[in-house]
Amino acid sequence: MNNIEIAWVFLEIADLLEIKGESPFKVRAYRQAAHVLAELDEEVAHYARMGRLTELPGIGAALAAKIEELLETGSLTYLEQLRREVPPGLRQMLALPGVGPHTVRTIFTYLGISSLEELEAAARAKKLRNLPGLGVKTELAIRHGIELLRSRPSGLPLGLAFPAAVEISEILSQLSQVQKVSLAGDVRRGEEIVGQIIIVAAVAPADQEVVLKTFQAAPYVRQTLRIEPGAITVLLGIGLEATLMTVPPPAFACRLCYHTGPPAHWNDLVEWARARGFELTPDGLRGRDRELQVFSEEELYHLLGLAFVAPELRAGRNEVELAARGALPELLRPEDMQGDLHLHSNxxxxxxxxxxxxxxxxxxxxxxxxxxxxxxxxSIANGLTPERLVEQEKEIEEVRANYPQLFLFSxxxxxxxxxxxxxxxxxxxxxxxxxxxxxxxxxxxxxxxxxxxxxxxxxxxxxxxxxxxxxxxxxxxxxxxxxxxxxxxxxxxxxxxxxxxxxxxxxxxxxxxxxxxxxxxxxxxxxxxxxxxxxxxxxxxxxxxxxxxxxxxxxxxxxxxxxxxxxxxxxxxxxxxxxx
DNA sequence: GCCGTTTTCGGCCCGACTGTTTTCAGTCG
The missing domain is CATH 3.20.20.140 (Metal-dependent hydrolases)
Incomplete structure (x- = not known):
């Protein structure tokens, strides 16, 4: 288990303890520890090996022991016991606006409800309004909240999905059997919510076995869900599915473009190609009389007479037409950023x-x-009064003197x-x-x-x-x-x-x-x-x-x-x- | 749960808002 996965375990424990009604400080201790682990530069396993876990801030003897158990066995007796006491389905209810641990506990205690489906049914049947501490407004808020939850796209924020996807794909890229590898799908397009991680790898048929095995043993991977020809799907410890597509090396560029999507962009490309006498399929590009060799996505767009369309711009909007006219915007790059205008200090x-x-x-x-x-x-954030602002200005002045090459806006x-x-x-x-x-x-x-x-x-x-x-x-x-x-x-x-x-x-x-x-x-x-x-x-x-x-x-x-x-x-x- | 220590247990960001009550508990940021 890596740091992020252990952090997730602690977050689940914190939620379950909160629903159970344990001390808020104990709950906070688990959340704090999760935060420390998630932000840690080095693998927590290093600290464990050296017996130095308790040197980490917020990690004492009890949490150190739990980390060690997770590292050694991949599971945690304490969590399993908690799950038996508090059905994990109750966790989802915490996501409803206006519903906190106490309300969840009330609902579970009086009605034995432990899933969103049951909760919705009870709300519709007007069974919630008579529970102690709840009323009509809360019941309606719960119904509304469940609807909102359903209308959200399922998946994980990019900031959580991306690092996991990169870590897995880097492990694959180190295999000699993998000729090329790339992220595809939502992650590559930089979608805000990633529904599923997709990785495309160029692998000779004879080498598939070892690549699949490596993928199944990669960090984050909890369990294998499906194995199909050329595709294997696993469930990650962060609650997201990841699919590895193994493709024959000559088809890599076209398959990468296809799996990067979205379908609307791919369809526009296929249409564009057909109108110009090409046949574009996920497996390759055919000219009038023969199969064309496509070595990279850049080359694919070039062969079609298009400027390369950055994955982030692929949407099936008008990007193909813009690419044809050479009118795509020159996109901002990370290295263009000169400064940051919203930072919080102590x-x-x-x-x-x-x-x-x-x-x-x-x-x-x-x-x-x-x-x-x-x-x-x-006030919870220790916000500044006019008086403290004056004090802060003095400190900013002092720091300015130390960093003449960096301008500090107060x-x-x-x-x-x-x-x-x-x-x-x-x-x-x-x-x-x-x-x-x-x-x-x-x-x-x-x-x-x-x-x-x-x-x-x-x-x-x-x-x-x-x-x-x-x-x-x-x-x-x-x-x-x-x-x-x-x-x-x-x-x-x-x-x-x-x-x-x-x-x-x-x-x-x-x-x-x-x-x-x-x-x-x-x-x-x-x-x-x-x-x-x-x-x-x-x-x-x-x-x-x-x-x-x-x-x-x-x-x-x-x-x-x-x-x-x-x-x-x-x-x-x-x-x-x-x-x- | 952790931490710091007056070395063994008390303190751990706090205040507004809301909906439920009928004086306050729960949620949220």
Missing amino acids: WSDGTESIQGLARAAADRGYSYIAITDHSQAL GIEVDILADGRLDLPDDVLATRDIVVASVHSGFKQGRETMTHRILTALANPAVDILGHPSGRLLGRRDPYAVDLEQVLEAAQRYGKILEINASPERLDLSAEWARRAKEAGIKLAINSDAHDVRRLADMEWGVCVARRAGLTREDVVNAWPLERLRDYIRLRRERVYANS
């Missing part, structure tokens, strides 16, 4: 000092960052209050180099209220960037009810920047809305929203969203050099004051 709920953030940013080759801690209303992530006012006075905000405004409360407001709230905030001259505009948490929380159409309109009118929050939990704006923002002439910022230095790397997920949205360097303000960005912010602010 002044609020981040774990790293400003100095530490600066060092890590400099190491990444950034030329600027913005320190944007929370404002006072977010920023703030100010809360947008329930009525659209900001959580800090205008004169305080005016002292900051950059102001990100975000919603962190009152998620249940109606569409009109929420839209008005955000529009009010955008109209405030102090605001430079709207943070995570839709408020969604991938796979966990739907966007709040907001008319993004109107938000775009306002952003365009006031020259405001919209954020693509790159945290793999959010990816907000979505690619879809980022594309529309670009079309409306709005500039975007891709920000990691990191709370520790490791998460600076989340930038890559944001770049992925930007690529799917067809964004170029021009569209993204923190892909610009420092001077241009500062001018952009300064000019907008001056324009406002000139008009007022």
Whole structure:
């Protein structure tokens, strides 16, 4: 078992303990340990071998013993026992908005319900409203919540699926029997939610056996689900299916393109090829009189008279036509990013000092960052008061002196209050180099209220960037009810920047809305929203969203050099004051 | 569960909102 899988076990234990009604601190200890393991650079097995597990923060004797058992046996007696006491189906109920561990326990205790299906039936039969502590509203909320859950695409956020897919494919690539290997499907296209991992490998028929065996023994793999000719599907420990397609080496390029999809793009290619006298199938490309050798996907597009279409742009939209005209956008690349404009330090709920953030940013080759801690209303995050903001400014000054090559924006992530006012006075905000405004409360407001709230905030001259505009948490929380159409309109009118929050939990704006923002002439910022230095790397997920949205360097303000960005912010602010 | 220590157990981010009650418990961020 690797670190991530063990972290998943601890998260399950935490949920089950919570439903059981155990001490919240014990629950938190498991969650904390899961977090530590997931963020650990080295394999936890190393620490175990050296007997140094308890040196890890949040790992004591009890958790160390559980880690050792998992490493040695691949299973955990304690978890199995918990599962017998608390049916794992109850975990799904925790995902329902407004339903917490106590409500789940009540439902299970009184009605013996242990699955979403049973719960839905009970809600329809109006059996929930009479339980102690529940009422009609909760019953309706549960029905509504189940519908929402069903309407979500099933799968895992890209940030969880991608690292697993890469790790498995790298192991395959080391086999001498594997001539070529590539990710395909959702993961390769950078979809926000990955329904299934698909890996394509070029393998001679005689070598299939050993490749399949390696795949089945790869990290994350829990169990084999299906074996078909040329395809094997397994279930991963993170709850996702992964399929390995073994294809004859000469067919690799076409099969890779086919399995990368999506079907609409492939169909457009097939159509395009047919109209030009080719026959394109997953197994190869035929010219008028003969089979053509295709050595790579690039060559496939070239033979068809098309520019190479980056996987992120494949959607069956109009990309084939654009490729034919040589009119595809020159997509943003990770190395284009010059800085990060949304970071949290230990002044609020981040774990790293400003100095530490600066060092890590400099190491990444950034030329600027913005320190944007929370404002006072977010008390759980130790948000900053005007007084503490003044104190923080002094520390930022000191760090600036140590990093002359890195510009530090003194920023703030100010809360947008329930009525659209900001959580800090205008004169305080005016002292900051950059102001990100975000919603962190009152998620249940109606569409009109929420839209008005955000529009009010955008109209405030102090605001430079709207943070995570839709408020969604991938796979966990739907966007709040907001008319993004109107938000775009306002952003365009006031020259405001919209954020693509790159945290793999959010990816907000979505690619879809980022594309529309670009079309409306709005500039975007891709920000990691990191709370520790490791998460600076989340930038890559944001770049992925930007690529799917067809964004170029021009569209993204923190892909610009420092001077241009500062001018952009300064000019907008001056324009406002000139008009007022 | 872990941690730090006044070395053996008490403390562990907190406040707003909501729906259920009829004074508060549960959920959420």
